[in-house]
Amino acid sequence: DINELMAERLPDEHAGQQQIAPYLGRAAIGGEPHLVFAACGEHTLDTYLSRGAEGRRELARALDVDDNDDGGSELARRVLHDTLSALAFVHARGIVHRDVKPENLVVDADQHCLRLIDFGSACDAAGWLVRRGYRPDRVPCSVLYVPPEEALELRAPYTFDVYSAAMVYLGVAVPSLAESEEALFAFRMQLRGFGHDPEAWRAQAEAEEAEAEEAGAEEV
DSSP states (O other): OHHHHHHHSSOOSSTTTTTBOOEEEEEEETTEEEEEEOOOOSEEHHHHHTTHHHHHHHHHHHTTOOTTOTTOHHHHHHHHHHHHHHHHHHHTTTEEOOOOSGGGEEEETTTTEEEEOOOTTOEEOSOSSOOTTOOTTOOOSOTTTSOTTOSOOTTSTTHHHHHHHHHHHHHHHSHHHHSOHHHHHHHHHHHHHTTTOHHHHHHHHHHHHHHHHHHHHHHO
C-alpha cells in the first residue's frame, strides 16, 4: 500500500528517480504475492562500510566520488545528499520511512547513487482520518538509528527520518562509528548522558581532551 501511495501521489517522472528503487507493482509467483522492483544495485551501504578502509574506497568509486579524499568529507557529504534527496521524495508524498539505516540504502554503482529500500516500517503521515501503517505502540526495531523518543511525533513526523539520516551520515563521517554496532551504541549512550545535547557532549569531550594534553605536557 505504501509503495502504491508513493506512485499515486505527486507523480513525477524525474524527481526521486535515482533515490528510490523503482516500484513495478505486484505479482503472484508460485501462488505467493510479491512486490516487484527494478534491479538497482547489488550491495547496501552497510556492506561497503563493514569492509573498513577498502570498502570506503570502493564506495567512493561506486558513487563517483574522489576516493583519494583522505578525510572522507566528500564521501560523507554525498551519502548525506543522496539520503536526504530520497527522504525529500518520500516525505513530499506524505510517507515516513521509519527505518532509515545503512542496510536499507542500496548502492547503485551504475547510476552512482544511493537508493532507499524497505518500506516495511513506513506509514502514511498525510491522512487525516486513516494513517496506513501507523500504530502508536509500534516501534521500528533498528533502535541504533531512530531518534531518542523512538515513537513518531505526528505534529512533526518527518523529523524521525531526518534524525536517522544524520546517524547514517555520522557512520560515514566518523569511520569508527560504522565499525560495529557496539561503537555506535556506546556513542548514543554517551549522548543520552547529556540529554541528547550534542553541544554539551562536545564541550565535555573537548574539556577532557584539553586536560589530557595538559597532563601530558606536565609529564614532559
